[in-house]
Amino acid sequence: MELGIGIGWRPEIAAEVESLSGIDWVEAVAENLCADHLPDSLVRLRERGVTVVPHGVALGLGGADRPAPDRLAGLAARAELLGAPLVTEHIAFVRAGGPLTASPRLEAGHLLPVPRTWDALDVLCENVRIAQDSLPVPLALENIAALITWPGEELTEGQFLAELVERTGVRLLIDVANLHTNHVNLGQDPAKALDELPVEAIAYVHVAGGVEKNGVWHDTHAHPVSEPVLEVLAELRSRVDPPGVLLERDDAFPPGAELAGELDAIRATLRKAAPSADAGPDRAAARKAAPSAARGPVAGPDPAPASDDGAGARTAASAPVPACTRDRTAVAQTALLSALVAGTPAPEGFDHRRLRVQSRALAAKRADVVAKVAPDLPEILGDGYRAAFRAYAGSRPMSGGYRRDALDFAEHVLIAGGPADPVARRRLTYWWQDRSGARPPRRTTRLVRAARAVLVGK
Numbered sequence: 001m002e003l004g005i006g007i008g009w010r011p012e013i014a015a016e017v018e019s020l021s022g023i024d025w026v027e028a029v030a031e032n033l034c035a036d037h038l039p040d041s042l043v044r045l046r047e048r049g050v051t052v053v054p055h056g057v058a059l060g061l062g063g064a065d066r067p068a069p070d071r072l073a074g075l076a077a078r079a080e081l082l083g084a085p086l087v088t089e090h091i092a093f094v095r096a097g098g099p100l101t102a103s104p105r106l107e108a109g110h111l112l113p114v115p116r117t118w119d120a121l122d123v124l125c126e127n128v129r130i131a132q133d134s135l136p137v138p139l140a141l142e143n144i145a146a147l148i149t150w151p152g153e154e155l156t157e158g159q160f161l162a163e164l165v166e167r168t169g170v171r172l173l174i175d176v177a178n179l180h181t182n183h184v185n186l187g188q189d190p191a192k193a194l195d196e197l198p199v200e201a202i203a204y205v206h207v208a209g210g211v212e213k214n215g216v217w218h219d220t221h222a223h224p225v226s227e228p229v230l231e232v233l234a235e236l237r238s239r240v241d242p243p244g245v246l247l248e249r250d251d252a253f254p255p256g257a258e259l260a261g262e263l264d265a266i267r268a269t270l271r272k273a274a275p276s277a278d279a280g281p282d283r284a285a286a287r288k289a290a291p292s293a294a295r296g297p298v299a300g301p302d303p304a305p306a307s308d309d310g311a312g313a314r315t316a317a318s319a320p321v322p323a324c325t326r327d328r329t330a331v332a333q334t335a336l337l338s339a340l341v342a343g344t345p346a347p348e349g350f351d352h353r354r355l356r357v358q359s360r361a362l363a364a365k366r367a368d369v370v371a372k373v374a375p376d377l378p379e380i381l382g383d384g385y386r387a388a389f390r391a392y393a394g395s396r397p398m399s400g401g402y403r404r405d406a407l408d409f410a411e412h413v414l415i416a417g418g419p420a421d422p423v424a425r426r427r428l429t430y431w432w433q434d435r436s437g438a439r440p441p442r443r444t445t446r447l448v449r450a451a452r453a454v455l456v457g458k
Helices: 011-019 040-047 069-082 118-134 157-168 176-186 190-196 227-237 256-273 283-289 291-295 311-317 323-341 352-373 376-393 402-415 422-436 443-457
Strands: 004-009 025-029 051-055 087-090 093-098 103-112 139-142 171-175 202-207 211-213 216-218 244-247
Touching: 004 011, 004 040, 004 051, 004 256, 011 040, 011 256, 025 040, 025 244, 040 051, 051 069, 069 087, 069 118, 093 323, 103 323, 103 352, 118 139, 118 157, 118 323, 139 202, 157 171, 157 190, 171 176, 176 190, 176 202, 176 216, 176 227, 190 227, 202 227, 227 256, 244 256, 323 352, 352 376, 352 402, 376 402, 376 422, 402 422
Parallel strands: 004 025, 004 244, 025 051, 051 087, 087 139, 139 171, 171 202, 202 244
Antiparallel strands: 093 103, 211 216
16 A cells, blocks of 8 residues: 655654645554544644554553563554554564563563564464454554564574565664664664565654764664664665555654754655666565575574475464573563562673663653653652652563553652652642542542642742
């Protein structure tokens, strides 16, 4: 399906997105939408014929556990509500622990890379097939940005994606900003990854901004798209004409004119990088003709012999993953996530400096999202909010969603005797009481508390 040029729809820029010209489609974070009701802005866009694609962030298909049926059902419901032609998710794990390791459940609050090993690939492929069976439309998966790499990896990113597509038939959402991030942070060549991956399986492409700090590229989605990212987009366009390209922005939203300028830069890049008519067969066609040569040698077990109709290969690819494989994956992912969010010793083979950078990034991400879902907290705590949250996050891993995290953080601050200002402490106490009880306080109670806060403040 041809999607065209699109932009990530976010509530903060809903009006700007509606006013942009030349927008063929938008993408909305699935978990931010109700399963039975759409925001008015998306309703208006759909009435204009704009396609809306739900983009999931919480399935954790690269995790050791099988995908949760309720999460799959929620993603399916949003796809049907939107009349979407496909849904998308990430090649990542977002939680660990639990029954497979007989340990507390840990939530990363962000997308973490899976090891590019045969074990991890087996688990991912089975999870993808489970998801495909549960969704009413095709699934496409996105490569993620990483600050860390796993020791003992057995495949390159391109080889890993190629194997995933071959085994499951899943489509790909290629984020060129993430390819650039992994180039800066991990030394991985974007051109090599593009040469190895099956570009004919691309459903669409993400383009986003970031920033480099102390030699580390942070995929912030809060900065303008940089020239190096556009260069990776040009590399991709020289190989294939992607069905869709989408600009992502998740924070520090600029005026609509700046968004329009970034979209124009994307269009110009695609035009300039398109192969000329007399340039001969494109590189995607060449890859189809000789896939083995394009992927290069791949270490690992010998493939099962295929029968004349390919049934043997399909049967081998669909064989259930042994429990021991999931167990090994669970132990490894839990050890890593525990080191990142609970301060336990770093697993052997990881770069300790990079783990510290990733740990700080996860804490900062938590602080940012909690500030969005509970904006009263930074308002009550003022300049001390981030320092207080960092202290809390260093000893309290997230075990539920961000709303639960906000409540736990407020409780942590109060138990520790903060905030020092009595008015702020009273306001934080009321905030926590209002949201942690079985029922919200009555209007009269809220008015009395507000009046007391004003009087004490004077």
